[in-house]
Amino acid sequence: MPSSNALLANHQNLAPRDGELFLLPAFYPLVVADKYLQKLMQNLAWQTEQIHLYGRWVPVPRLMAWYGDPDADYRYSGVDHQPLPWTTDLQPLRSDAEAVCQQPFNSVLANLYRNGRDSMGCHADNEKELGPNPLIASLSFGETRLLRFRHAHSRTTVEIELSHGDLLIMAGELQHHWRHELPKTRQVKQARINLTFRRIVSTPNSPGLSAAR
Ligand SMILES: O=C(O)CCC(=O)C(=O)O
Numbered sequence: 238m239p240s241s242n243a244l245l246a247n248h249q250n251l252a253p254r255d256g257e258l259f260l261l262p263a264f265y266p267l268v269v270a271d272k273y274l275q276k277l278m279q280n281l282a283w284q285t286e287q288i289h290l291y292g293r294w295v296p297v298p299r300l301m302a303w304y305g306d307p308d309a310d311y312r313y314s315g316v317d318h319q320p321l322p323w324t325t326d327l328q329p330l331r332s333d334a335e336a337v338c339q340q341p342f343n344s345v346l347a348n349l350y351r352n353g354r355d356s357m358g359c360h361a362d363n364e365k366e367l368g369p370n371p372l373i374a375s376l377s378f379g380e381t382r383l384l385r386f387r388h389a390h391s392r393t394t395v396e397i398e399l400s401h402g403d404l405l406i407m408a409g410e411l412q413h414h415w416r417h418e419l420p421k422t423r424q425v426k427q428a429r430i431n432l433t434f435r436r437i438v439s440t441p442n443s444p445g446l447s448a449a450r
């Protein structure tokens with residue numbers, strides 16, 4: 238099914254079924270991406286989050302930060318998060334993502350993978366607060382890393398390399414049928430930042446649906 242978004246209609250859907258995945262390589266040219274990488278690294282309020290796993294708290298293998306409009310509460314890794322206010326570095330990135338996706342975003346989850354030992358476990362971004370078929374815009378800066386999608390029933394995998402300045406858009410029914418992970422790798426020594434712009438459409442009133450990641 239073609240995308241309902243005219244700007245994305247020219248792009249190939251990388252998901253063979255049950256959802257939409259669009260990659261816009263080098264969405265930001267090198268010098269612009271370099272500037273953002275440096276600023277985000279320095280200026281975001283990076284923290285080690287803890288998740289509750291099998292009865293104990295363990296640190297997640299990456300640093301995280303959550304920004305957004307004041308009412309954009311979000312529950313991830315099983316914990317409620319109040320957003321920090323938008324920063325001057327994040328605002329233009331949000332506007333650019335909104336222009337391409339033709340929808341507003343009221344929040345962004347930032348992840349910093351310090352090196353190849355940092356990772357994100359298999360999950361779907363299917364929290365209730367995101368609504369039934371969320372469109373998520375994911376910007377990558379820094380080291381190239383592999384994002385692996387696995388279809389829930391067929392076990393088909395789709396692997397996408399995400400590089401400095403790339404924009405990946407996840408949309409349609411993708412989060413119902415596919416899970417994704419950012420595996421650890423021995424090859425990578427440098428840091429990568431990922432920003433996922435999201436639209437929170439309701440406040441959390443029940444436990445998050447996602448598996449620990
Ligand atoms: O780092 C990435 O590219 C993936 C991030 C992700 O899946 C998430 O924040 O939900």
Ligand SMILES: [Fe+2]
Binds near residue numbers: 361362417
């Ligand atoms: Fe995700």
